[in-house]
Amino acid sequence: MAGRRSTGGRERGYVRKRGNSHQVLVYAGVDPVTGKDSYLSESTRDEKKIPEIRSRLLAKVDRQRNAATKATLSYALDAWLEVHEADESTLDRYRELAERTIGPALGDVPISKLGARALEQFYAQLRRCGARCDGKPFVEHRTADAHECRVVVKHRWPPGRPSVKSRAEHDCDAAGCRVAECRPHVCKPLSAGTVRKVHFVISGALAAAVRWEWIDSNPAAEAKKPKQAPPQPQPPTSDEGSRIITAAWAQDFAWGMLIWLKMVTGARRGELLALHWHDLHLDQGVLEIRRNFTHRNGKAREKDTKTHQMRRISLDPGTVELLATHRLNCQEQLAALGVAFDESAFVFSYEADHSRPCNPDGVSHRYAEMCTRLGIKSHLHTLRHYSATELISSGVDIRTVAGRLGHGGGGTTTLRVYAAWVAESDRQAANVLAGRLPKPGSTGRSD
Incomplete structure (x- = not known):
């Protein structure tokens, strides 16, 4: 079945046979996370429904491309954090996640282009490596400015507010100060709890965008977030x-x-x-x-x-x-x-x-x-x-x-x-009660 083509010549909609089903695919642009072509798809066994499905998918893509706002996710996050009610320490944590984790990856993406799939891919990347590396080795430099890779000392001061005198008399060997330098990258996955916080921040900003009529729906509401690990406290004996x-x-x-x-x-x-x-x-x-x-x-x-x-x-x-x-x-x-x-x-x-x-x-x-x-x-x-x-x-x-x-x-x-x-x-309670009741054939308490 022939599909309509965009002005650039790319096929916007086509059908492929998969077993007894017909899969309708419509080009939806470049995926903001992977940089690859993205398609909306839907399957049916009724060939007569193919035109209806393709029209619906094309209309969805057109709505995304002609959204009422071009606001990016970073802009939406900033706007949400200005009005969100929470104590200052909580807001500081949200701002930190927005600036260090969300912004570098999805900050420039228009919110009208975000989908549940893109968010789930983003969460999966964070669970593999917090830096979202591509798996290739590289050096983590101490600073983004021009520099020569060299050794620096990270001092460990005693508890409290160290005085000038205590700093001058500081013994690095005794205090256990660490030596740091530009070193090869080692992947450090984010915990499920941290990724869930990232999801909460994104979802909150997009929910506000829906209330403000910037977008029609909140894709984060459909995205699957990491499961919450059951608490496993390990107290001292x-x-x-x-x-x-x-x-x-x-x-x-x-x-x-x-x-x-x-x-x-x-x-x-x-x-x-x-x-x-x-x-x-x-x-x-x-x-x-x-x-x-x-x-x-x-x-x-x-x-x-x-x-x-x-x-x-x-x-x-x-x-x-x-x-x-x-x-x-x-x-x-x-x-x-x-x-x-x-x-x-x-x-x-x-x-x-x-x-x-x-x-x-x-x-x-x-x-x-x-x-x-x-x-x-x-x-x-x-x-x-x-x-x-x-x-x-x-x-x-x-x-x-x-x-x-x-x-x-x-x-x-x-x-x-x-x-x-x-x-x-x-x-323990069961043992206590059982110990106070007579067993068959006994004349008194079992203890």
Whole structure:
């Protein structure tokens, strides 16, 4: 069957026989991801329907070519980020994905030309290599400017804000500073979770474009995104937890207090660092979580908690006593400086006057180094898992565990993340009940 031709002579529509079916193909332009010719296609076993199908596909291509707007994806992303409601740290992350990951690949593509297939190919490329390389070896240079490939040192400074003196006395060998240079590219695939975030950003921008009548439909709504991997928390064991807290106390009391509180409350890192003394009600044995502290791209912020809800966590007498000692140490430290103690001071700080909280990344790095010296594979967030698993294994109900962790959904998130430990706790419960009931032929309890 003859197909119509474009002004350039390219065949726009043709049919090919595939078994008992007729496949209608219509040229739709160059694929924005692969650079190859792209075709819309549809199959039918009824030869009489071929003209109808070809006309429909041609009309779809013509609508794309004559869209009401020529806006590119980068333009749509910028417009969406201007109006999207989210906290600053979340918006910063979206902007980073838009600039570093989405923009270089699809930023110049008109949104009217984007389709679900192009997006799925883009996601597949990111899952193979975050740099979307073509598989051929090349050198990753430290800078795009003209330079000679040479060795540079990436220093590792101690936690906190290093002074000029500490930098001058810095021992690279002792600190474990790394040597970096222009080196051959090694593919680093993006995780499924990161690609899902990329999809969310693209989908949000295209959904806004639909609302603004720039395009008729959102292709990201049809695109298949990577599956969400099931959570597999790996908390320290009870023995490892004891070794970790012992090592923390050995370093200094304030550091030990931070790790202790992380383990017994399961609070998020930023939530603990945002604590002021007026958030601790030691006479009632209660800790109030009201804020979260973040430090990203050089910007330090106190903001709402992740769930935007305040929560009160009960403290045991031993923890209350330790916090009272930590408070006394803080008061004595301030008195030595001639500074009056203020309830608005931060509970955990590297500053002598406790005027600002510890740097979140510095805390995480310090914890990781401590665990490395102990021979334990762990990062700071696993202490949140440690708290949850210890509580569940001890028989504490899910709703209580969820409340202490600050999980939303009445425990749904807690069940999803810690299902393995819930199952183990359930088996223990079964053994307890079975042990209290008499077996056939016995005269009393089986235990």
